[in-house]
Amino acid sequence: MHQMTLAEIARGLADKKFSSEELTKVLLARIAQLDPQLNSFISLTEELALQQAKAADVRRANGESGALLGAPIAHKDLFCTQGIRTSCGSKMLDNFKAPYDATVVARLAAAGAVTLGKTNMDEFAMGSANESSYYGAVKNPWNLEHVPGGSSGGSAAAVAARLLPAATGTDTGGSIRQPAALTNLTGLKPTYGRVSRWGMIAYASSLDQGGPLARTAEDCAIMLQGMAGFDPQDSTSIDEPVPDYSASLNSSLQGLRIGVPKEYFSAGLDPRIAELIHNSVKELAKLGAVIKEISLPNMQHAIPAYYVIAPAEASSNLSRFDGVRFGYRCEDPKDLTDLYKRSRGEGFGAEVQRRIMVGAYALSAGYYDAYYLKAQKIRRLIKNDFMAAFNEVDIILGPTTPNPAWKLGTKNDDPVAAYLEDVYTITANLAGLPGLSMPAGFVDGLPVGVQLLAPYFQEGRLLNVAHQYQLNTDWHTRTPTGF
Ligand code: GLN
Numbered sequence: 001m002h003q004m005t006l007a008e009i010a011r012g013l014a015d016k017k018f019s020s021e022e023l024t025k026v027l028l029a030r031i032a033q034l035d036p037q038l039n040s041f042i043s044l045t046e047e048l049a050l051q052q053a054k055a056a057d058v059r060r061a062n063g064e065s066g067a068l069l070g071a072p073i074a075h076k077d078l079f080c081t082q083g084i085r086t087s088c089g090s091k092m093l094d095n096f097k098a099p100y101d102a103t104v105v106a107r108l109a110a111a112g113a114v115t116l117g118k119t120n121m122d123e124f125a126m127g128s129a130n131e132s133s134y135y136g137a138v139k140n141p142w143n144l145e146h147v148p149g150g151s152s153g154g155s156a157a158a159v160a161a162r163l164l165p166a167a168t169g170t171d172t173g174g175s176i177r178q179p180a181a182l183t184n185l186t187g188l189k190p191t192y193g194r195v196s197r198w199g200m201i202a203y204a205s206s207l208d209q210g211g212p213l214a215r216t217a218e219d220c221a222i223m224l225q226g227m228a229g230f231d232p233q234d235s236t237s238i239d240e241p242v243p244d245y246s247a248s249l250n251s252s253l254q255g256l257r258i259g260v261p262k263e264y265f266s267a268g269l270d271p272r273i274a275e276l277i278h279n280s281v282k283e284l285a286k287l288g289a290v291i292k293e294i295s296l297p298n299m300q301h302a303i304p305a306y307y308v309i310a311p312a313e314a315s316s317n318l319s320r321f322d323g324v325r326f327g328y329r330c331e332d333p334k335d336l337t338d339l340y341k342r343s344r345g346e347g348f349g350a351e352v353q354r355r356i357m358v359g360a361y362a363l364s365a366g367y368y369d370a371y372y373l374k375a376q377k378i379r380r381l382i383k384n385d386f387m388a389a390f391n392e393v394d395i396i397l398g399p400t401t402p403n404p405a406w407k408l409g410t411k412n413d414d415p416v417a418a419y420l421e422d423v424y425t426i427t428a429n430l431a432g433l434p435g436l437s438m439p440a441g442f443v444d445g446l447p448v449g450v451q452l453l454a455p456y457f458q459e460g461r462l463l464n465v466a467h468q469y470q471l472n473t474d475w476h477t478r479t480p481t482g483f
Contacts, residue, residue: 001026002162006219010067020070024053027072031163038139040158042077043085044117052114067222069112074167077118079105080199088201089121089133092327092347102199103231104210111226120154123349125203127151128421132351141480146405149179155213156183161483166214172207174425177437181400181449184439187213188220191456192432193238196231204313207429217466221245248460249467254288259393261296268402276441277399280450294389298381306426308362308375315359383431390455400437400449436462439475
């Protein structure tokens with residue numbers, strides 16, 4: 001049962017082969033048995049799950065249908081869930097029970113999805129390895145000594161280990177696509193503004209975007225359908241109709257123009273990954289795509305620009321965690337200053353503190369022009385590069401990450417080494433474009449992802465290309481041993 005995709009579950013439920021309650025019980029038992037090896041959940045919501053499953057079964061018995069009705073999922077622990085701990089992977093919010101549901105949570109629940117729990121993540125979504133969580137590191141089911149990627153590492157590990165078919169994630173600089181690549185999943189970061197950020201605890205507001213992690217493009221289409229759409233509560237949500245993502249999966253790729261940026265194949269890329277990416281290009285060419293070499297000349301400036309902008313926004317967003325209004329408060333403060341200092345010093349982990357300091361520095365009076373403003377100018381150049389490229393091609397293709405999953409603990413003393421792993425993913429966030437990662441093969445038994453980028457609001461095109469690729473390859477069907 002646990003091997004089923006969302007699409008298969010929907011068919012099984014419609015054909016009355018099993019009930020949502022039965023399936024939910026099977027998956028909860030599987031989580032209890034296997035998750036101790038992975039640490040992919042921060043909180044389990046068994047009671048809520050069984051209640052939602054029973055309600056979904058009643059709705060189906062009353063004639064309702066829908067791909068998500070009775071489908072078990074989980075939420076990254078930065079989506080607010082009413083009455084349930086929403087920790088953001090931080091000691092700061094260890095005691096925080098959200099007073100309301102995030103729009104994404106509410107929409108998926110209304111569609112009948114069943115919430116099994118809240119997944120582990122890098123603290124405040126800062127990281128690419130899921131090692132900065134207050135609740136401990138998450139392990140990669142493909143090799144328990146390796147990281148699953150981050151910051152949505154708990155969602156990725158849980159779905160990859162077949163503990164559940166799909167989960168939500170968020171992507172500020174790659175946190176959906178990168179863990180998807182490192183665990184053999186399909187992950188989609190939508191266009192900025194496509195999915196509501198209301199109730200999603202902010203890291204860097206101009207970059208953050210929620211999206212799905214699942215095993216197939218077909219399942220990502222189902223999840224995105226449940227998540228996307230205008231939300232008046234989010235001022236950056238865009239009022240643009242939501243297409244039927246499942247309807248366009250089977251369009252032909254004949255004549256589709258795929259651009260492969262020459263800058264992607266530089267010295268930093270593992271040559272074995274480069275070879276797998278070239279294989280995926282050949283596969284898509286067989287399906288009728290036309291391949292073109294393109295250039296993204298400003299790509300080399302993306303990491304420095306991102307690691308000024310993201311911390312700058314984070315330093316401002318995280319100022320609300322002051323030990324007064326909610327969250328962690330230190331013991332016996334001497335005075336107000338001591339309360340602020342110790343609450344923040346004790347509540348935030350090392351990586352979060354580093355980002356707050358970098359961000360506050362870049363925004364400070366003497367340095368704003370030199371760092372923050374400069375980074376914003378680079379951001380525009382990067383966007384312009386993409387706009388020029390999309391005049392020539394329909395899709396941009398490349399690796400999702402320069403290396404496969406690294407060993408736990410090996411990049412902890414060198415934050416810059418970890419930042420460099422984001423080189424292929426952060427440009428989509430800086431430009432606000434949609435991006436998808438899908439399985440493309442293995443290196444030393446560890447999964448490798450290929451990334452597709454498309455123009456604004458062309459999530460359907462990404463899902464279509466990925467689905468056609470998955471009909472003709474079987475990388476995405478491989479299961480990690482032991483799961
Ligand atoms: N690794 C990047 C960072 O640490 C991206 C994280 C994310 O997308 N949330 O900022």
